Amino acid sequence: MNSEPSWDLYRTFHAVLREGSLSGAARRLDMSQPSIARHIDALETALGAKLFLRTPRGLSPTDAALELKPLAERLAATSAALRRTAEGGGGGGALSGTVRISASEVVAVEHLPPILARMRQAHPGLALELSPSNALDDLLQRKADVAVRMVRPEQQALVSRHVGALVIGLHAHRDYLARRGTPRTLADLKDHDLIGYDVETPAIRAAVQQYPALSRDAFALRVDSDVAQLAAIRAGFGIGICQAVVAARQPDLVRVLPDAFHMALETWIVMHEDLRGNARCRAVFDALVEGLSGIIESSAR
Incomplete structure (x- = not known):
């Protein structure tokens, strides 16, 4: 060449x-x-x-x-x-340009829209790109400007803010429980239609070690999309895992075995340290911190 x-x-x-x-x-x-x-x-x-x-x-x-x-x-x-980076610069005045945000599917669908709507109303010149994915977008490679992560960021080149933990639990629709009854113990789950993952990840493997009743073979519906799992729970398919704060927004969803199954997703807002002085990225970072902190705090009351 x-x-x-x-x-x-x-x-x-x-x-x-x-x-x-x-x-x-x-x-x-x-x-x-x-x-x-x-x-x-x-x-x-x-x-x-x-x-x-x-x-x-x-x-x-x-x-x-x-x-x-x-x-x-x-x-x-x-x-x-x-x-x-070139679009908006880091100076004063009205915010403009594009900020790309990465977040898990459920966070992107259930939590971020009202936060982003308020951002857009406050800053009409700001364009927002949202990447809903459970994969960890590599901020070091700038695949996203700001990210919502459910694992502690380890890279030193990242700025992060811990905003609390989103509680997750087992939930089902009232109609499903009326048909099939409510399990009293984790062992009772074997008699129910369970909704869960298809491909096992290291995080899922660790959870299964703690809760063997939720192994892949136990699921009547296997799907790796958390949004699809949530839709199946809402449709009355069976019992599945979802965030307690999301389930609380729909009165027909009931938490099952809250004392026997309880996990928490520690949540961080993260961006590359090079963007610390970028006004629009900093504004989005701060808005996500404020918005998600409020959601987590309200769910704990």
């Missing part, structure tokens, strides 16, 4: 990876399909490797492309972070 490929070529490569086709990447980048094809050809020539194979279902990435994928994703995240 005689020269370093342009960043534009890597951006096109990343778009084709995400969309699975030249036409999809063209729509995503607002470019023509022939231009996308020329970018991929140029990158393949520069790297000396074939990146995609044509199949009836679209473009299939080669092993070389898959090796490059995490680096391309990091480059795309860095590019987005550069744009967000």
